[in-house]
Amino acid sequence: MTDVLAIADHRRGKLRDVSYEIATAGRGLADDLGGDLHLVVISGTVDDFAAKLDRDGVDVVHTVSDGEEYNHDIYIQAIEQLTADIDPQYVLVPNSVNGLDYAPALAGRLERPIVTDTIGLESDGETLVATREMYGGKVETTVELEGPAVVTIRGAEWPKAEGTGDAEIRSFDVEIDDAALGSTVNGFEEVAGGDVDIADADVLVSVGRGIDEEENLEIIHDLADALDATVSSSRPIVDNGWLPKNRQVGQSGKVVTPDVYIAIGISGAVQHVAGMKGSETIVAINTDPNAPIMDIADYAIHDDLFDVVPALTEQFQ
Amino acid sequence: MKILVTVSEVATVEDAFEIDGTTIADQYLGADLNEWDDYAVEEAVQLQEADLADEVVTVTIGPEDADQTIRQALAKGADRALRVWDDDLADVGLLDPGTKADLLAAVVDDEQPDLVLSGVQTGDDSFGATGVALADRVGYQWAAVVNHLEHEFADDTASVRRELEGGVEELTDVDLPAVLTIQTGINEPRYASLRGIRQAQRKPLEVQTLDDLGIEGVDSALALTEMYEPESETDVTVWEGGADDTAGDLASLLREKGVAQ
Numbered sequence A: 001m002t003d004v005l006a007i008a009d010h011r012r013g014k015l016r017d018v019s020y021e022i023a024t025a026g027r028g029l030a031d032d033l034g035g036d037l038h039l040v041v042i043s044g045t046v047d048d049f050a051a052k053l054d055r056d057g058v059d060v061v062h063t064v065s066d067g068e069e070y071n072h073d074i075y076i077q078a079i080e081q082l083t084a085d086i087d088p089q090y091v092l093v094p095n096s097v098n099g100l101d102y103a104p105a106l107a108g109r110l111e112r113p114i115v116t117d118t119i120g121l122e123s124d125g126e127t128l129v130a131t132r133e134m135y136g137g138k139v140e141t142t143v144e145l146e147g148p149a150v151v152t153i154r155g156a157e158w159p160k161a162e163g164t165g166d167a168e169i170r171s172f173d174v175e176i177d178d179a180a181l182g183s184t185v186n187g188f189e190e191v192a193g194g195d196v197d198i199a200d201a202d203v204l205v206s207v208g209r210g211i212d213e214e215e216n217l218e219i220i221h222d223l224a225d226a227l228d229a230t231v232s233s234s235r236p237i238v239d240n241g242w243l244p245k246n247r248q249v250g251q252s253g254k255v256v257t258p259d260v261y262i263a264i265g266i267s268g269a270v271q272h273v274a275g276m277k278g279s280e281t282i283v284a285i286n287t288d289p290n291a292p293i294m295d296i297a298d299y300a301i302h303d304d305l306f307d308v309v310p311a312l313t314e315q316f317q
Numbered sequence B: 001m002k003i004l005v006t007v008s009e010v011a012t013v014e015d016a017f018e019i020d021g022t023t024i025a026d027q028y029l030g031a032d033l034n035e036w037d038d039y040a041v042e043e044a045v046q047l048q049e050a051d052l053a054d055e056v057v058t059v060t061i062g063p064e065d066a067d068q069t070i071r072q073a074l075a076k077g078a079d080r081a082l083r084v085w086d087d088d089l090a091d092v093g094l095l096d097p098g099t100k101a102d103l104l105a106a107v108v109d110d111e112q113p114d115l116v117l118s119g120v121q122t123g124d125d126s127f128g129a130t131g132v133a134l135a136d137r138v139g140y141q142w143a144a145v146v147n148h149l150e151h152e153f154a155d156d157t158a159s160v161r162r163e164l165e166g167g168v169e170e171l172t173d174v175d176l177p178a179v180l181t182i183q184t185g186i187n188e189p190r191y192a193s194l195r196g197i198r199q200a201q202r203k204p205l206e207v208q209t210l211d212d213l214g215i216e217g218v219d220s221a222l223a224l225t226e227m228y229e230p231e232s233e234t235d236v237t238v239w240e241g242g243a244d245d246t247a248g249d250l251a252s253l254l255r256e257k258g259v260a261q
């Protein structure tokens, strides 16, 4: 068992970036083991996907044509059968919303342990050493697990595999047990629409849970007005109904790349950072000098937002 | 309909902390009800208030200290609680999701709920995996990252929305019995009332050992070997001084960048 099997992620006809990143992560592990890297792409326009996935370092791309969109039971049955066929030491899955929907059940089905949301991977063939965060990114840890495993990888941690490879493209026939399909996808809906598109803003004044109370948002709006900037937020502010969904920055909200992003009382959880780390200049105002947002900020003020924000507004009045 | 809610107590960390070996030193740690599980409890209680559920039971793997968190869930309206603990578990450093799922599966086998509500993830370990692993162990259907549940269960299915990336939701029907992992924002979790808190003291909280569950010993698949503070990716400039000074520094930067001129 020296091979690695990595699963591609796609949605509504498009491969997601993590599919190329997982090829890089998978190649690294396959090199550690001295084995081959197999990718598999399941459901949808698999031939088109397979051609795109044939990048440097990929040895085989398997295609499974059953299904149109993601269905966890089809994914699990397909991967289970492919795993029995090629016997990989590691099965790599993107730590995406869909990855988290099938990987833990897949691990159970394969009777393998699972480690999720990894940001670094190494193996000597028997022991896998995985790096992952804990406590909302305040610390990093290494964990070890023995033998074959299912591993999910965080997006945007590994570079995308590039180039054109000379992978063998194999169509894999799967026996799908229809009786075991216990869920049906009826459609999709875009929910973050509306009048304001925070992705268009040059300057974002972005507020997080540090603001504490809905009434306090006033100081944020005042600052944004004074700067002629747009207000955005982290998720809890939207969850609480204090701002509409179209203001949410992050994995399940919008990806923004303004000239200046001012993060106020935002800790910098990975799902938030996924939506703003491409900003040109990042300023963080946070009482906690160890908040993960500090790791990606260009400028920081380790102080109380209730002191700093009004003082800043005053500077522009 | 009977609902089982998996409720975890998570460790919270103070702003300034020290690492002691592979853990954060005790004096910097606090405990709280896991944010995602708070939403799961609320959803279950709302289903009960709508007469769609007749019993809401919580289950927690944790030591006696976790009782305070469990009582919070009871104070918000759950009917009774189970806590799984054993001295053997105290020796396991980091419980992996598969092991947690094995323990919870034994409880599901006993309780036979129609619906299990779990959180998307724990705020401390953040595996995001235990709910779906549990579904597989007990042969239930499941859906991960659910941010809407239709309060109507026609034809023994649950209609849910799964929150995908980038502001897209997937509309899915899931056969019951099922495990749903609940995302924040699905509802507005209540604060426990004083009356609720008083009542919670009298609600049943039963402890089950590995023996009671018929499980022979546990062994986590994950060994935690190192813990350290992450390195900064940027050369961050930290402005020092009082708020007027730091606000002045930031104002200068913004003017330099042509903001608000």
Ligand SMILES: Cc1cc2nc3c(=O)[nH]c(=O)nc-3n(C[C@H](O)[C@H](O)[C@H](O)COP(=O)(O)OP(=O)(O)OC[C@H]3O[C@@H](n4cnc5c(N)ncnc54)[C@H](O)[C@@H]3O)c2cc1C
Pocket: A136, A207, A208, A209, A210, A211, A233, A234, A235, A236, A237, A248, A249, A250, A251, A252, A253, A254, A264, A265, A266, A267, A268, A269, A270, A271, A272, A275, A285, A286, A287, A288, A291, A303, A304, A305, A306, B120, B121, B145
């Ligand atoms: C599947 C999934 C998808 C998600 N999608 C998103 C997403 O799209 N966007 C998103 O943002 N999150 C998302 N999250 C949630 C994410 O994990 C975090 O829970 C969230 O980002 C935390 O928001 P926050 O930083 O505002 O709150 P917290 O993490 O609670 O941070 C609050 C910060 O405020 C600081 N603070 C407190 N008081 C003050 C004060 N007086 N002055 C200055 N600073 C203060 C604290 O030090 C702390 O750092 C998602 C989670 C999951 C599991």
Ligand SMILES: Nc1ncnc2c1ncn2[C@@H]1O[C@H](COP(=O)(O)O)[C@@H](O)[C@H]1O
Pocket: B006, B007, B008, B009, B034, B036, B037, B059, B060, B061, B062, B097, B100, B117, B118, B119, B120, B121, B122, B125, B126, B127, B128, B129, B130, B131
């Ligand atoms: N110790 C525990 N006791 C009860 N439920 C748990 C425990 N740990 C995790 N869970 C449940 O599983 C969910 C996901 O946890 P995790 O896989 O650790 O991120 C949590 O939101 C809880 O609902």
